[in-house]
């Protein structure tokens with residue numbers, strides 16, 4: 001029996017009242033009253049109310065203010081009536097919390113002052129404890145009170161994607177330093193990923209213990225790897241993260257971009273729900289992932305810039321491909337693009353709910 005099949009999460013401080021939500025039911029592959037919907041990056045620049053409260057506050061600082069985090073996390077739930085909230089934070093927050101000198105530059109992304117490329121650099125990655133991120137525990141406590149029956153999704157960056165930022169020193173198209181380390185010094189690479197798996201596991205545990213009802217592990221850039229390299233050099237670390245949180249019984253979602261060839265392995269790593277970008281239709285994704293897993297996805301976020309009719313037609317295509325799935329959580333194939341019309345997102349939620357209502 002896998003952790004997710006257990007009748008009720010054991011230490012469900014994580015909100016027993018969310019247990020019967022459509023989102024958690026779909027993750028558990030149980031029948032749902034309608035297909036649940038949430039959007040990666042649903043909080044953020046597409047919302048005028050977000051831009052207003054963030055004015056003059058740097059991104060990382062905003063992640064450390066529990067009241068602001070609570071407000072920003074709730075904004076898309078209020079506006080769009082999505083079926084789940086995602087905690088407002090960033091994948092580099094735990095790295096910052098253990099003392100890595102980094103910043104999030106607007107329009108660029110995370111930038112690391114001293115890249116991690118040697119064994120001496122690795123020693124800078126110390127363990128994360130709950131005391132390093134008190135603002136996370138505090139914000140989630142506030143949020144679960146406000147959210148009631150709506151589940152909160154906690155998240156973290158997967159070891160490969162975090163390593164890519166640390167080794168490159170910032171965002172990268174080709175991940176050349178990262179791959180140089182992975183192929184050139186496999187032992188140092190394995191040790192780095194293992195260290196990151198421990199930090200990531202600790203960060204997810206903090207969120208679950210504070211009240212998150214599900215977690216998503218973002219391996220956004222792992223689609224840069226071939227399956228054999230993924231299996232050898234990445235999967236053990238990602239599997240370690242999934243194992244570390246298995247006993248909580250909360251659904252574990254795994255997502256990456258351009259991962260069509262990796263979907264089966266990403267499921268095998270230990271996910272209960274596999275996220276799919278828009279490049280592979282969900283029926284084909286289900287064949288690649290195999291039985292016993294739910295899928296999440298997968299409308300191309302750029303489709304939201306087309307006409308209402310076109311958005312509905314493309315959404316219906318996604319829903320048709322999802323018809324026979326054991327469990328489906330509707331989402332975009334990647335994050336909401338910053339210039340998306342928020343009304344298009346609200347209409348999309350309503351459309352999916354109406355079309356799939358039983």
Ligand SMILES: Cc1c2[nH]c(c1CCC(=O)O)Cc1[nH]c(c(CCC(=O)O)c1C)Cc1[nH]c(c(CCC(=O)O)c1C)Cc1[nH]c(c(C)c1CCC(=O)O)C2
Nearest residue numbers: 040041042043044088089090091106107108109218220335
């Ligand atoms: C790769 C990655 C990062 N961060 C994240 C990922 C994985 C998801 C993905 O694949 O997109 C995860 C993330 N980052 C943020 C969230 C918030 C929750 C949500 O989804 O609503 C989540 C889930 C807030 C954020 N994280 C960031 C913003 C934008 C900063 C701002 O609003 O000023 C937000 C809302 C900054 C960030 N942080 C990162 C990037 C690439 C950027 C964008 C840089 C830019 O275009 O300005 C690293």
